[in-house]
Amino acid sequence: MAQNTETAAQQSIPASGEASYPFLKFLLPSLFGVLLFLIPVPFDGGVTIGVGILAESLQSVFAGVIPAFMTAIIFLSAAGSIAAKTVKPAWITESPALNNLFNVSAPWLVIRVAGFIFAAMTLTAAGPGLITSEVTGGTVLNELIPVLMTWFLFAALFMPFLLSFGLMDFIGTLLRKFMQPAFKLPGRSAIDATASWMGAGPVGVLITTQQFEQGYYTKRESSVIATNFSIASIAFSLVIIGFIGLEQYFIPFYFTVTAAVFIAAVIMPRIPPLSLKKDDYYEPAGKQISEAAPENESAFSYGLKVAVEKANRVKSIKSVLQKGAVNVMDMWFGLLPIVMTLGTLALILAEFTNVFVWLSAPIVPLLQLLGLPEAHAAAPAMIVGFADMFLPAVIGSGIESEMTRFVIAGVSIAQLVYMSEIGVLIIRSQIPLRFWELAVIFIQRTLITLPIITLAAHFIF
Secondary structure (H helix, E strand, O other): OHHHHHHHHHHHOOOOHHHHHHHHHHHHHHHHHHHHHOOOEEEOOEEEOHHHHHHHHHHHHOOOOHHHHHHHHHHHHHHHHHHHHOOOOHHHHOOHHHHHHHOOOHHHHHHHHHHHHHHHHHHHOOOOHHHHOOOOHHHHHHHHHHHHHHHHHHHHHHHHHHHOOOHHHHHHHHHHHHHHHHHOOOOOHHHHHHHHHHOOHHHHHHHHHHHHHOOOOEHHHHHHHHHHOOOOOHHHHHHHHHHOOOHHHHHHHHHHHHHHHHHHHHHHHHOOOHHHOOOOEOOOOOOOOOOOOOOOOOHHHHHHHHHHHHHOOOOOHHHHHHHHHHHHHHHHHHHHHHHHHHHHHHHHHHHHOOHHHHHHOOHHHHHHHOOOOOHHHHHHHHHHOOOOOOHHHHHHOOOOOHHHHHHHHHHHHHOOOOHHHHHHHHHHOOOOOOHHHHHHHHHHHHHHHHHHHHHHHHHHO
16 A cells, blocks of 8 residues: 555656646645644744744734724724725725725624724723723733734735645545544545644634635535634643643643544534535535545545646736735734624623623533532633633633633633634634524534533543
8 A cells, every 4th residue: 555655656746857847836835834834833832833923923023003003904994894885986896805895784884883983992991991991892902803913914814825736635635534424524624623723713714714715615514614623722722721720731631622622523513503504615616626536546646636736726926925915904804893893792791791690500500410519600601702712711710629620621612613703703704604503503512522521520630
């Protein structure tokens, strides 16, 4: 078998001269993408990826001005959208990219305007305390927005190197026989999971969104990947376990979370609402994928051939960077105003109302049945993560029981569907998941992963 694979590889890779150019056009940009998105790198006492180093470095240098800069961006987003709906200037209507960016529906326009109002109030500390408080608008504008802005800048700019030069096609062909029976997904979805695991959950969702809108995932596949493979990174997991005061348990903690997430990813695609999604492709793109190798050809050889063909359809590096720049504009002008609005509203509900306490009441008997100490105090932490992924750790840090804090931290990472980041990304994309479906998926993931993590906690403590 190894000899056949080696032979196939030798047949697929040109020896020298002009014939080697198509292969190098696949290999070099793909390696650049792998180095940026998929290779773990020690950095600043933790582990991240190349894109993460760029993002965190930029954030540290410009930390003081990012909130004001992003408030200006959100203002331009709202003003441009108002202009597109009223004045309809030619510079917007005659540009496909700008028209797509600013010509939005009425509900999204309202959200963009609200995002600017919230950001301006928070930046100037002029407005109701509900909005401008450090635990609501302040958290979103000063903590969440800077992280997303810098990650989206480099992730969106360089993502074409991961997607456009054949790497997804090559990996998809090789891993199809594992991903298809285990998760009912194409092999290329392993890239989405790895980018999330090594970098950040939103990066995986960005990759999934782009692949769906280009015709490489069906509606069902994109829905499954976005809600099951946007795994919180190792770096963020370290932050959570440290904040909750259990950093000495990180290794068993992360193994436990990984097992829970894996089991959830096997179960979730097989139950509603995800199992009811149609295997239809995004209509404007149509089907663009074929990962199955012909009977007379090895997966390695076929994957390499498809990858080289894909790479050679790229016109130039300039066109790739232009595409990346459009991605950045879409993230900054289209997504971050929504994060500002919905993130602030979600945190207001979490911090200033008893909504999550009421919603978590049915969970108390389950936590007691599972033998968790301080079940009443822990229950809201199991629900509040739907608003923001960091809130469960904030609530859980005040609980005395180490075992209960361990479970809260683990479940908060395994839930994956956070409205302040992942949820907003999904709702704004063309992936066919509605708000109520995300809420159901969040509850399902909680019910699946909670017993697994609690069982592990009983053994550890």
